[in-house]
Each structure stands twice: as structure tokens, then as C-alpha cells.
Amino acid sequence: DGTVVRRDRFSGGPARSFLSSMDADHRIFAADLAVDRAHVVMLAEQGVVDDDEAATILSALDSVEDAGFDALPEGEDVHEAIETAVVERVGPVGGKMHTARSRNDEVATCIRARLREDVLAALDAVIALRTALADVAEAEADTVMPGYTHLQPAQPTTVAHWALSYEGTLARDTSRLLDAFGRTNQSPLGAAAFAGTTFDVDRERTADLLGFDGVVANSMDASASRDFLLETVAALSSVAVTCSGLAEDVVLFANRGFVELSDDYSSTSSIMPQKKNPDTLELVRATAGDAVGAYTSLATTLKGLPRAYNRDLQRATPHAWDTADDVTDAVEVAAGAVATAEWPAEELEAAAGEGFSTATGVADALAATGMPFRTAHEIVALAAEQSDDADGSNALPESHASDGVSGEHSADLVAVDAAAREVTGKPLSELADPEVVAAALDPVTNVAQRD
Numbered sequence: 542d543g544t545v546v547r548r549d550r551f552s553g554g555p556a557r558s559f560l561s562s563m564d565a566d567h568r569i570f571a572a573d574l575a576v577d578r579a580h581v582v583m584l585a586e587q588g589v590v591d592d593d594e595a596a597t598i599l600s601a602l603d604s605v606e607d608a609g610f611d612a613l614p615e616g617e618d619v620h621e622a623i624e625t626a627v628v629e630r631v632g633p634v635g636g637k638m639h640t641a642r643s644r645n646d647e648v649a650t651c652i653r654a655r656l657r658e659d660v661l662a663a664l665d666a667v668i669a670l671r672t673a674l675a676d677v678a679e680a681e682a683d684t685v686m687p688g689y690t691h692l693q694p695a696q697p698t699t700v701a702h703w704a705l706s707y708e709g710t711l712a713r714d715t716s717r718l719l720d721a722f723g724r725t726n727q728s729p730l731g732a733a734a735f736a737g738t739t740f741d742v743d744r745e746r747t748a749d750l751l752g753f754d755g756v757v758a759n760s761m762d763a764s765a766s767r768d769f770l771l772e773t774v775a776a777l778s779s780v781a782v783t784c785s786g787l788a789e790d791v792v793l794f795a796n797r798g799f800v801e802l803s804d805d806y807s808s809t810s811s812i813m814p815q816k817k818n819p820d821t822l823e824l825v826r827a828t829a830g831d832a833v834g835a836y837t838s839l840a841t842t843l844k845g846l847p848r849a850y851n852r853d854l855q856r857a858t859p860h861a862w863d864t865a866d867d868v869t870d871a872v873e874v875a876a877g878a879v880a881t882a883e884w885p886a887e888e889l890e891a892a893a894g895e896g897f898s899t900a901t902g903v904a905d906a907l908a909a910t911g912m913p914f915r916t917a918h919e920i921v922a923l924a925a926e927q928s929d930d931a932d933g934s935n936a937l938p939e940s941h942a943s944d945g946v947s948g949e950h951s952a953d954l955v956a957v958d959a960a961a962r963e964v965t966g967k968p969l970s971e972l973a974d975p976e977v978v979a980a981a982l983d984p985v986t987n988v989a990q991r992d
């Protein structure tokens with residue numbers, strides 16, 4: 542009557558659920574159906590099964606697909622469950638589907654087929670973020686903002702410069718993902734358990750039917766290696782680490798009023814009614830922890846595994862699924878937050894002039910006259926110190942302002958003059974054109990003077 546009684550010597554017993562990968566295998570249900578179809582078509586083309594047997598199996602696979610994952614019979618994993626479902630539908634001929642293969646090459650093929658889709662989804666998200674950053678750069682090309690080293694005001698720069706700094710890193714992350722894609726997109730099918738098969742399989746044909754770029758040549762390598770998982774998780778971790786830095790910057794900028802996040806990407810507090818918090822970016826920042834954790838788990842699981850297949854590999858796979866989902870989500874949210882944020886130009890420019898962060902440009906202006914840079918550095922360092930003191934005590938009143946220098950920078954020019962006298966014994970006007978120095982003191986000109 543077509544009923545099949547499985548006569549497995551090992552049913553799993555009390556450890557059955559511990560042995561099962563069924564939950565995680567939901568992810569490779571479609572991939573396994575594709576692998577089954579390609580394998581059966583190839584077996585028919587090679588004359589290993591008859592055409593009508595292949596057709597029977599293929600129609601059963603359609604029916605299994607229509608019924609869906611949740612309708613699958615019990616099984617240790619999706620491969621076993623689909624085979625059981627096929628045999629339930631068409632009887633013992635369904636058992637021919639597993640000719641010339643093992644679950645070992647089957648699962649490796651399914652993971653690679655599914656993972657390449659996940660890598661493409663991650664690439665889409667990364668490219669969208671790069672586009673959002675490039676759009677910010679285009680819109681804010683002239684928006685001057687403070688730049689930091691050691692989190693201290695360092696030199697004025699532009700919002701565009703900041704945005705494209707992350708675009709540049711993400712461009713390399715893109716190429717790392719593409720590299721991982723290329724090495725993932727190779728077919729292990731035909732390796733069987735690890736030792737190859739006596740049947741005349743055509744590995745290139747199944748690879749082609751499944752859209753792989755080629756085959757993993759060595760059958761032991763094909764069934765046992767998971768370096769493609771490690772490499773993909775590493776590339777995704779790199780994306781996550783890049784985005785965590787971007788997220789941290791935006792959190793800090795929001796804290797200082799340098800960026801206004803859209804309400805869509807902010808949260809409030811359940812108790813403090815005035816709060817607008819950059820929670821989405823904080824979660825983006827945290828995702829790097831999950832990704833790096835998954836990399837560590839995966840690498841530790843793979844480390845020291847002997848050839849060939851070992852069941853440890855079953856626990857390796859979900860680290861890649863989790864990382865692909867988490868990182869892609871985080872990148873999408875980062876892209877949305879960046880695309881909808883606003884950059885208050887006046888606040889940014891005012892902040893760009895604070896903390897004497899124009900100092901390097903002033904030292905450059907002095908050194909351009911032929912003065913040794915070290916002397917220029919000494920003068921400006923002294924001026925910065927004096928201007929620091931002045932900021933606290935208001936010791937240099939507005940009346941000291943030099944012609945052509947706005948009030949906010951005039952005190953700094955006075956400080957440079959005083960420092961020049963102290964270091965060289967000459968007034969600033971004898972050492973350099975004070976207007977050139979004054980221009981360097983203005984954050985906007987200061988940025989414009991640099992290439």
C-alpha cells in the first residue's frame with residue numbers, strides 16, 4: 542500500500558530531539574528541494590534512474606513543497622523528512638532519490654545554496670547604506686563639523702568627509718562579502734559521504750542546475766569543510782564592526798546636538814517624557830557583539846575537527862544564519878537612520894571652531910612662511926594654552942580683536958601674536974600675514990585650505 546516502515550537501527554531514543562536539526566533546517570527547506578530536483582534530474586540524464594521514476598519523484602517533491610515545511614513528517618533533519626515524505630507519496634521508488642549521495646554532501650550543498658542568498662541580501666543592505674552615506678555626503682559637502690581624535694576636538698572637517706569615511710570602509714566590506722560569495726558558491730554535491738560514489742554522477746551538471754560557479758573538487762573537502770561559513774561570518778562581522786563605529790559616532794553626535802535623528806529611528810523613555818534616545822543606533826552598535834560572538838563560536842566548533850564529516854557541523858551552521866539575519870537587519874536600520882537624519886549646519890560650524898581645533902591649520906600657515914614646523918607648533922601650542930586660560934577667565938576682551946577677524950576668533954589671533962612674541966621675540970605681523978593666520982582660525986576656511 543506504499544506505506545514505508547523505517548528500519549533504522551538507531552532511532553535516537555531519548556536523545557532524538559537533541560540530535561535533530563529540524564528547527565534550524567526550516568531555513569534550508571527550499572534549498573533541499575532544489576538539491577533533490579537537480580540530483581534526480583542528473584541521475585535520470587546519466588541513466589542511473591529511469592525517466593519515469595525521476596518524473597514520479599519530481600512530482601512527489603512538488604507535492605511536498607506545496608504541503609510546506611510544517612507538514613513534513615518527523616525526521617532527524619529536513620533531508621530525512623523530505624525523503625520520508627516522498628516515499629509516503631510514491632512508495633519505495635522514492636527511495637531511489639538518495640542514490641549516489643549522502644546527507645553529508647546534501648547538507649553542505651543546501652547550506653551553500655541558502656547562504657549565497659543571505660550574502661546577496663547582506664550585500665543589498667550594505668550597498669543601500671553606502672548609497673545613503675553618499676547621499677549625505679552630496680547634501681552636506683560644505684557642512685563643516687568638528688573632527689575628533691581620542692574623542693577630543695582635533696581638526697574641523699565636513700559631514701561629507703565623515704560620511705564617506707564609512708562609505709570607504711563599507712566598500713572594502715562589500716568586496717570581502719563578494720569574495721566569501723565566490724567561495725561559497727561551489728557545489729559539494731556528488732561527494733557522497735566523503736569518499737565519492739560508484740555511480741556515474743555528473744557533478745558539473747548538478748552544479749550548473751543549482752546555479753553554482755563550479756564544484757568543490759576533493760570529495761572529502763567538499764563534505765567536511767566549512768571554511769566558507771567562517772569566511773562569510775568573518776565578512777559579516779567586519780560589516781557589523783564598521784557599522785558599530787558609525788552607530789557610536791551618531792550616538793555621540795546626537796548627544797552633542799550635531800545630528801537630529803528622525804523620530805522613526807528614536808525611542809523615548811517610559812518615565813522621562815522629554816527623552817529622545819538613539820536606541821536604534823545603540824542596537825546596531827551591539828550587533829557587532831553578536832556577530833563576533835558567532836564567529837568565535839563557529840571557529841571554536843570547527844577547530845580541531847577531524848576529516849571527514851562530524852555531527853559537530855550541525856551546530857556550526859546556525860551561527861551563520863543568525864549572523865546573516867542580525868547583521869543585515871542592523872545595516873538596514875543604520876541606512877534608514879542615516880538617510881533620514883538632519884545635520885544642523887550652524888551648531889556644527891560653531892562646534893568646529895571650539896577647543897582651538899583650528900590649531901593645526903594655523904601652524905601650517907606659519908610653517909608655510911619658511912618657519913620650521915616645530916617652531917610653529919610651539920607657538921600655536923602656547924597660544925592654545927593661553928586661549929584655554931582666556932576661555933575660562935575672559936582675560937582677552939573683544940576690544941583686542943584684530944581687523945577682519947570675527948569676535949569668536951579674534952582672541953585666538955591675539956593669543957597667537959602673544960605666543961609668537963614669546964617664542965621668537967617678534968610680533969606675528971613680522972612673521973606671517975596675519976590675515977592668512979586669521980583665515981586658518983576660521984573653521985570654514987580652515988577646512989577649505991586642506992585638500
Ligand code: ARG
Nearest residue numbers: 562618644645648850854855
Ligand atoms: N543534519 C546534519 C547537519 O546539519 C546532516 C546530517 C548528516 N548526518 C549524519 N549522521 N551524517 O549537518
